[in-house]
Amino acid sequence: MGFNTRVFLLTYLFLLGTISPSYSEQVLAEDAHSKLKLSSQILQDSIVKEINEHPNAGWQASMNLRFSNFTVGEFKRLLGVKPTPHRELRKTPTVTHSPSLKLPAQFDARTAWSQCSTIGRILDQGHCGSCWAFGAVESLSDRFCIHFGMNISLSVNDLLACCGFMCGGGCDGGYPIYAWRYLMNHGVVTEECDPYFDDTGCSHPGCEPAYPTPKCVRKCVNGNQMWRASKHYSLSAYRVDSNPHNIMAEVYKNGPVEVSFSVYEDFAHYKSGVYKHVTGDMLGGHAVKLIGWGTTDDGEDYWLIGNQWNRSWGDDGYFMIRRGTNECGIEEDVVAGLPSSKNLVREFAGVADDGSYLSI
Template sequence: MTSLTGIFVMLLFSLTVAAIDNLHPLSDEFIDLINKKQNLWRAGRNFPSNIPFRHIKGLMGVLPNRNFEKFNTMTHDTELRASLPENFDPRDKWPNCPSLNEIRDQGSCGSCWAFGAVEAMTDRVCIHSNGTQHFHFSAEDVVSCCKDCGDGCHGGLPKHAWRYYQNVGIVSGGNYDSNQGCRPYSILPCEHHVPGPRPQCDSIVNTPKCIKSCQAIHNTQYEKDKQYAKHVYFISEGEDQIKAELYKNGPVEASFQVYADLITYKDGVYKHVYGDFLGLHAVKIIGWGVENGAKYWLVANSWNTDWGNKGFFKFLRGENHCNIESEIVTGIPLLVNI
């Protein structure tokens, strides 16, 4: 009898584990499980349950880096690193740079690698010009024209986007349907999230054609519209080095491993809890802080403002969690009169 009871308990346990393993990442049960497993952050619904999961996986557009070419590395001195505050939000230090508040939307395109780059570039032109220059770098130009970066909407390498900025230059361009700049983003935002006014997301779209001319209403020629980097570089690994770079020069681009629980993030300090690996994603880190004893990076995503905490999220800091501190890339703008 005892043996039968033991077998029954083991069978029940096996069925429970199997049921958990089969939870769909967009199900209410998956969200509930994440919230029961930890109290650092809160999970919730960001994506409709009927959205094709291939779309979500396609948003993770950083290609595995098999090219180990040399890239300059920036190292900050001990004095600067020792003087950094416990919390830092660049929007307080540089209030005349509104792009620090902006959350863009990559649409149905695996262009995160380009978005993380042009977002940080946009911030840095403003920061390094003391708030006097506002140049909105075009994600469209990078995604469609940087052939060495990868495969456009089907993935790319962040460091190659920064090298493209230095060697070829990038024109201006606003968000979809903005008519802003030389090459605005042409990919329609879709309803990544809960039901709303945008069309529903489906498969990842084809990469837009590279057009080396500005839209008719822009009064600058394509080549003359370009802005360049003075130099681009990686940040020496370690949270103090990254913090020093953020504090001195502004936001950076980071790549990291994404697991299924991240797509449910609402607020708090994210730490991977449960779920399958989905791919590599690129984002813009803007600052850092501490919340309820947990150290975090303050991060801007590119999935519109109705994902996460108005498009931003906090990510566990100081442990190279999901390799987020391993490959930080950025650069210094070559300022010109705009």
């Protein structure tokens, strides 16, 4: 509903005596503030100062180059996670792991599987609210290397463009669990076959204009490659129980996972340390790739996460966030799936009785 329409409706209701003048004034003031807020700059010296002078913040803030000249509205467009409907939460299988599994105090998937180059990649979602697709495809790429020994980069573009309304709204946001179902049912081709449409990333001020969702072409850019032959699938799509031990065990056994969390204004300013929300409004939901955990010298437990806002943001593209307290909902919506040997007949003969993969 537009601002002018709300003015008319609130005035009409006031004249009918349905609402009080104080209520209508409050709502209209909120609308005006909202418009003003969206057009303001996301990076604020006052936020940097408040964080860096806060005795218990636990992290450092800066004016990150990634969001130079970004407005709040432009930043919000990148936060593309839509809340999962409750009926989907109920019918999606949830994975738990044995509480007796011994886990290391520190873990980093980049070093645990150093042969897997995709784990350490920091990408850039550019102008599009495609984080829900990046988190899924990046995690599955990593898991193909971990489980199959294949260093492949899978196509975010395939999922973003071709999943359609089943996954949500493309660049206008989507649902991580639906993304994994698409990977299971339809698979995705390689990045080489279908590169990400916004390959310029954020090279110009403000990242404008915002790009629409790319069209689904179903044809490799290289005429010598076949679309169907390039497909790689997930064997499953599941949630991971929110107990931190279960999340750690899942990463330890199977590789990085996709996690979603609520983003506040201060997060845009993250530079280093263990993030926890200190100041600013909540702006939306964001999906990222969780690759490890640890504890700082000061005793702060954290999750280690790779973002897709390029290396000019945060700690070389990464960030740490407080572990064990469900900070910003980071432990509530963890999703993943195992890689499938489907379509890989040249590399693998199948799966053994114990679930391990057999190489030809």
